[in-house]
Amino acid sequence: MKIQSVTEELSLKRSVDSGTEEQRTAVRQIIEAVRSEKDAAVKRYTKQFDGAELHELRVTQEEIEEAYREFPADMTEIIKEAADNIFAFHEKQLRQTWTYTDDNGTMLGQKMTPLDSAGVYVPGGTAAYPSSVLMNVMPARVAGVERIVMISPPGKDGRLPAGVLVAADIAGVKEIYKAGGAQAIAALAYGTESIRPVDKITGPGNIFVALAKREVFGDVDIDMIAGPSEIAILADESAYPAEVAADLLSQAEHDPRASSVLVTPSRKLAEETAAEVEKQLSSLPREAIARQAVEQYGAIYVTRDLTEAIDVVNQLAPEHLEIMTEQPLTIVEEIRHAGAIFIGRYSSEPVGDYFAGPNHVLPTNGTARFSSPLNVDDFMKKSSLIMYSGQAFEENVDKIAAFARLEGLEAHARAVEIRKQNN
Amino acid sequence: MKIQSVTEELSLKRSVDSGTEEQRTAVRQIIEAVRSEKDAAVKRYTKQFDGAELHELRVTQEEIEEAYREFPADMTEIIKEAADNIFAFHEKQLRQTWTYTDDNGTMLGQKMTPLDSAGVYVPGGTAAYPSSVLMNVMPARVAGVERIVMISPPGKDGRLPAGVLVAADIAGVKEIYKAGGAQAIAALAYGTESIRPVDKITGPGNIFVALAKREVFGDVDIDMIAGPSEIAILADESAYPAEVAADLLSQAEHDPRASSVLVTPSRKLAEETAAEVEKQLSSLPREAIARQAVEQYGAIYVTRDLTEAIDVVNQLAPEHLEIMTEQPLTIVEEIRHAGAIFIGRYSSEPVGDYFAGPNHVLPTNGTARFSSPLNVDDFMKKSSLIMYSGQAFEENVDKIAAFARLEGLEAHARAVEIRKQNN
Numbered sequence: 001m002k003i004q005s006v007t008e009e010l011s012l013k014r015s016v017d018s019g020t021e022e023q024r025t026a027v028r029q030i031i032e033a034v035r036s037e038k039d040a041a042v043k044r045y046t047k048q049f050d051g052a053e054l055h056e057l058r059v060t061q062e063e064i065e066e067a068y069r070e071f072p073a074d075m076t077e078i079i080k081e082a083a084d085n086i087f088a089f090h091e092k093q094l095r096q097t098w099t100y101t102d103d104n105g106t107m108l109g110q111k112m113t114p115l116d117s118a119g120v121y122v123p124g125g126t127a128a129y130p131s132s133v134l135m136n137v138m139p140a141r142v143a144g145v146e147r148i149v150m151i152s153p154p155g156k157d158g159r160l161p162a163g164v165l166v167a168a169d170i171a172g173v174k175e176i177y178k179a180g181g182a183q184a185i186a187a188l189a190y191g192t193e194s195i196r197p198v199d200k201i202t203g204p205g206n207i208f209v210a211l212a213k214r215e216v217f218g219d220v221d222i223d224m225i226a227g228p229s230e231i232a233i234l235a236d237e238s239a240y241p242a243e244v245a246a247d248l249l250s251q252a253e254h255d256p257r258a259s260s261v262l263v264t265p266s267r268k269l270a271e272e273t274a275a276e277v278e279k280q281l282s283s284l285p286r287e288a289i290a291r292q293a294v295e296q297y298g299a300i301y302v303t304r305d306l307t308e309a310i311d312v313v314n315q316l317a318p319e320h321l322e323i324m325t326e327q328p329l330t331i332v333e334e335i336r337h338a339g340a341i342f343i344g345r346y347s348s349e350p351v352g353d354y355f356a357g358p359n360h361v362l363p364t365n366g367t368a369r370f371s372s373p374l375n376v377d378d379f380m381k382k383s384s385l386i387m388y389s390g391q392a393f394e395e396n397v398d399k400i401a402a403f404a405r406l407e408g409l410e411a412h413a414r415a416v417e418i419r420k421q422n423n
Numbered sequence: 424m425k426i427q428s429v430t431e432e433l434s435l436k437r438s439v440d441s442g443t444e445e446q447r448t449a450v451r452q453i454i455e456a457v458r459s460e461k462d463a464a465v466k467r468y469t470k471q472f473d474g475a476e477l478h479e480l481r482v483t484q485e486e487i488e489e490a491y492r493e494f495p496a497d498m499t500e501i502i503k504e505a506a507d508n509i510f511a512f513h514e515k516q517l518r519q520t521w522t523y524t525d526d527n528g529t530m531l532g533q534k535m536t537p538l539d540s541a542g543v544y545v546p547g548g549t550a551a552y553p554s555s556v557l558m559n560v561m562p563a564r565v566a567g568v569e570r571i572v573m574i575s576p577p578g579k580d581g582r583l584p585a586g587v588l589v590a591a592d593i594a595g596v597k598e599i600y601k602a603g604g605a606q607a608i609a610a611l612a613y614g615t616e617s618i619r620p621v622d623k624i625t626g627p628g629n630i631f632v633a634l635a636k637r638e639v640f641g642d643v644d645i646d647m648i649a650g651p652s653e654i655a656i657l658a659d660e661s662a663y664p665a666e667v668a669a670d671l672l673s674q675a676e677h678d679p680r681a682s683s684v685l686v687t688p689s690r691k692l693a694e695e696t697a698a699e700v701e702k703q704l705s706s707l708p709r710e711a712i713a714r715q716a717v718e719q720y721g722a723i724y725v726t727r728d729l730t731e732a733i734d735v736v737n738q739l740a741p742e743h744l745e746i747m748t749e750q751p752l753t754i755v756e757e758i759r760h761a762g763a764i765f766i767g768r769y770s771s772e773p774v775g776d777y778f779a780g781p782n783h784v785l786p787t788n789g790t791a792r793f794s795s796p797l798n799v800d801d802f803m804k805k806s807s808l809i810m811y812s813g814q815a816f817e818e819n820v821d822k823i824a825a826f827a828r829l830e831g832l833e834a835h836a837r838a839v840e841i842r843k844q845n846n
Contacts (some may be wrong), residue, residue: 075829078822089531100515107766108512108780113759115793119747120450129830155565163829199793218648221793225641240845246838253834285833332808336536341531343810348842350835351811354821357531358807370538370644372805375452382795384781385755387766388774394780399501406498407552408740412773415673418666420761420770 001248001262001274003300006308010315012230012259013366014297016314019211027211027226034186039193045183050124050176052158057194059160059176067165076166083134083170089357090142093376105389110382114144117196117220118379119188119202120173122164124153124180129355130167135360135374136202137171143379148173149198151188153180181205185212189220202361202374223374227365228257230297232318233347234309234331234336237266239324239345245276246267247322247348252293253286256324259297261316263309270300310334317368319348339368394420424684424697426723429731433738434683435653436789437720442634450605450634457609458816462616468606472613473547474579475601480608480610480617482599490588499589505778506557506593512780513565513658514840516799528812533805537567540619540819541802542611543596544626545587547576547603554776556799558783559625565800571596572621574611576603604628608635613645625784625797646797650788651680653720654772655741655761657732657754662687662747662768668699670745670771675707677714681798684739686732733757740791743772762791816842821832 019027029120033041039057047053068076099109118135122128133150140148149152150173152160160178168176177195179187186207191197200221201213213222232249235244248260251271264270277294284290303309310331313321316338336339339362340352353360361374397416442450456464462480470476477567491499522532545551556573563571575583583601591599600618604609608628614620623644624636636645654674658667668709671683687693700717707713726732735753736744740760748754751766758764762785763775776783784797820839827835 075825078826081822082826090530090702092521093533098515107517108777110516110697110798111755111758111764112742116759126831131826131830174654218788220791221790226813242841243838243845246834246841250832250834250838253832280834280837284837308539328810332534335534335806336539338805338806340807340809341534343808346811346813346842347809348811348826348838350814350823350832350839352807352809353817353835354812355816355823356529356809362807363804365641367641367644368804368806370804373807375533375805378801381760381786381791381793382798383758383761383791384763384775384782384785384796385766386763386770386775386779387751388769388771388779390769392775393769396774400773400778401506402498403501403554404773407554409673409676409704409773411669411673411676411713412776414703414707415666415669415771416773418669419769421668422663 001277001294001298001300002273003270003274004302006301006312010312011366012316012318013149014228014257014292017161017207019207021208022213027208027215030182031186031212031215034183034192035190042179042183042187042192045181046154046179049151049181050155054152054178055155057177057179059165059178063159064165064169067162069137071162071166079130079134079170082131083138084277085140085355085357086138090139090376094142098330099385102392104395106222106392107385107387109385109421112380112382112386114380115199117149117198118145119149119151119198119201121184121201121205121209122150122152123205124155128161128164130163130205131360132204134171135166137168137374139359139374140348141172142378143376145379147175149175149188151177151179151184153184154178154323157167157322162245185209185216191215220242223361223378224367225369226362228259229254230259230318231320231322232261232263232316233324234313235264235269235324235334236264236306236326237269238326239269241269241272241276243345243348244273244324245397248277248294248298249290250349251320252298254255256289257294257297258293260294260421261298261318262300263303263312265303265305265309267302270302274300277389306331313338317366319362319364319368322347322349327406337368339373424700424717424721426693426697426725427723427727429735433735434789435739435741437651437680440630442630446630447634450631450638452632453605454609454635454638457606457615458613465602465606465615469577469602472604473576475577475581477577477581477601480600480602482588482601487588487592488587489772491759493557494585494589502557502590502593504779506561507553508778508780509557509561510565513562513799514609517579517718522808523543527687527815527818529815530808530809530810534808535803535805537803539568540570540572540621540623542572542574542621542624544607544628544632544729545575546628547574547578551575551587553586554783555592555627556587557594560591560596560809562782562797562799563802564595566799568802570598572598572611574600574602574607576607604631604634608632612639614823621800640737646784646801647786647790647794652677652787653682653683653741654743654745654747655684655686655736655739656747657736658685658687658692658747659729659749660692661749662692664695664699665766666771667696667747668703671700671721672707672713673772674743675713675721676707679712679715680720681716683717684721684741685723686726686735688726688728688732690725693725697723709753729754736761740789742785742787745770745772760791762786762796766776767768
């Protein structure tokens with residue numbers, strides 16, 4: 001890995017794949033077809049793109065039972081434990097309706113209500129991660145969403161991976177469908193004969209999924225469209241180079257465009273970590289991917305001191321931040337932008353990816369400047385509550401009418417004044 | 424207004440104006456030009472579209488002082504009072520960082536951090552509403568956003584309306600720029616020589632603004648793109664027909680595509696309200712707009728009973744809901760989808776539009792199913808906190824490694840296992 005000093009402006013931003021004109025057109029056509037032909041279109045595309053001929057889109061209870069039989073029992077237990085941890089952490093986020101009453105008798109507040117329904121997209125192939133099923137479903141469960149739907153492209157044999165089905169069942173998903181790509185997103189957004197529409201769609205996917213989510217946004221809600229993954233590690237000489245290197249590589253193995261960055265005031269740690277990365281790389285099964293990521297998007301920045309290192313991290317606004325310094329908690333307070341902050345030596349990123357409880361769906365590509373990990377709020381909405389009292393009305397009716405007239409909205413002014421006359 | 428009974432499916436959804444291909448192309452070109460030519464492009468478009476030749480984009484302190492002199496002093500006081508009310512309500516929404524520690528010593532939590540910066544777009548002409556300035560700025564202020572920027576298209580004379588400047592100053596905005604349309608959005612998103620970029624852009628605008636916001640989304644955050652406004656009133660015979668009618672019309676005067684709907688089990692109220700609407704319409708300055716809205720998108724639904732009326736409202740998911748019944752609070756509990764709920768006779772919609780405190784930036788077009796009024800959370804982000812303890816690590820390291828290997832991510836497994844070896 002390159003060791004470098006800090007130049008003026010740093011960014012983890014890689015160009016977002018916004019698709020070719022051809023891909024955009026294809027996605028729009030698929031969505032149109034699903035809107036008009038519904039199940040028939042979904043099945044046609046599933047045959048065309050996934051090579052699977054389906055009679056029913058919905059996964060049966062038998063398929064789920066079969067998945068449990070097929071799946072290693074010890075892994076089922078681990079997934080259950082992870083699901084419990086994720087549930088427990090997200091439960092702390094749950095907010096209640098609140099109101100308060102003014103001196104003049106006016107009641108104001110916010111009513112918290114879960115969405116009626118949510119749909120989780122799970123990619124196929126090697127990206128069919130049981131952990132992503134848990135991470136997308138559990139916040140909706142905790143929010144109280146009554147109808148949680150999962151959709152995922154089947155293999156050529158018309159089946160979904162056992163691990164994905166087991167994770168969905170553990171997470172409490174009662175409706176699972178087989179479809180992928182833009183056709184799956186369209187089916188969730190607009191409904192078909194067998195799939196009722198949902199209010200929000202979350203979950204990662206390829207460019208067709210991303211474009212389709214962008215296209216249906218507004219008719220339904222979507223989560224942020226994820227870019228390639230990234231980690232920044234802020235460490236001083238108290239950190240172990242082999243551990244720092246291993247964490248950098250765990251990010252790099254995801255994707256040739258993943259970004260792994262070490263920021264440290266210690267040239268010694270920088271050099272030893274660089275050597276460790278090289279050493280560990282050579283024995284990784286996904287060496288080619290990790291090497292490409294490290295070479296293209298990896299960096300080790302040596303800073304003047306910890307203060308500059310913190311500045312660098314805030315500029316990067318990384319998806320994952322690990323802090324391995326002698327006093328990590330004092331540094332946490334100065335971090336303004338990061339999706340998840342892993343504090344201390346035992347908080348290696350995979351601890352959070354799978355098990356600790358916080359969500360692994362995190363803002364990428366510098367969007368931690370303005371967005372948050374997937375959380376319970378994402379599956380609830382607030383309604384303002386306004387119960388104006390007679391006293392407050394009397395005191396303020398003329399001001400309200402004057403404000404309305406200032407903006408040229410006479411009917412607004414009259415709506416309040418008519419109550420004054422009626423009193 | 425048409426009085427009708429409830430048919431199977433109801434929706435407030437009107438087709439969203441997603442612009443012509445020509446408009447989309449124009450917006451992309453403008454954004455590109457602003458990205459490459461910066462201030463020069465913004466000034467060129469301001470001359471072309473707003474007819475104003477500007478030397479400086481930034482509003483000066485002198486201009487703000489002049490606005491105060493020009494603006495009616497009593498209105499300044501009313502705006503100040505409204506700003507205080509809005510601040511007070513939004514302050515109750517402010518959430519603090521929280522953490523908790525497990526039995527095994529692991530600390531988990533969420534760190535709340537305001538965005539560094541936010542930009543508010545304020546439309547020009549008759550839509551330059553001081554109230555919208557307050558409603559967009561105050562949640563950001565309460566959140567603790569340090570840099571709040573406003574941008575608005577100047578008149579031909581190169582000036583912004585006095586009311587907008589006064590409201591911005593009262594709201595605490597320190598940076599105000601003159602530019603409108605896609606060029607303003609591009610300047611906020613990507614920056615120019617005189618305007619540093621912001622992290623989030625909110626505020627309403629015409630189709631060019633809406634398309635530009637959609638285009639820059641991802642590079643910065645945006646608020647929901649608003650459709651035409653709507654109100655549903657749920658009332659029984661205890662309501663006053665003249666007041667119900669006046670409230671329906673206050674919505675209708677906004678826009679020929681605004682929607683005003685009364686839902687009531689009382690045929691008597693339905694008929695009397697319809698008559699009142701007709702009577703009041705004829706004396707409204709914006710009669711033509713209101714009449715078109717009422718005729719095209721207005722409706723009075725007579726339901727079997729209150730339960731069916733509540734069902735109808737939940738189907739509509741209105742932006743504004745007024746409840747004028749004998750027991751309004753018991754109904755509130757059954758409302759699942761509404762942007763703002765106005766309870767009881769004195770909570771006429773303008774009370775909330777201007778003065779009570781809750782936000783008037785609300786989810787339109789049925790999106791109250793999944794979105795919320797603009798609020799303090801929109802200007803903060805959460806970072807997950809994970810500080811795993813040595814004990815928790817020992818207990819779970821093998822499970823975490825197994826989970827990673829299940830998903831084919833060997834480097835993830837090794838990242839945790841290397842710590843086990845090092846211990």
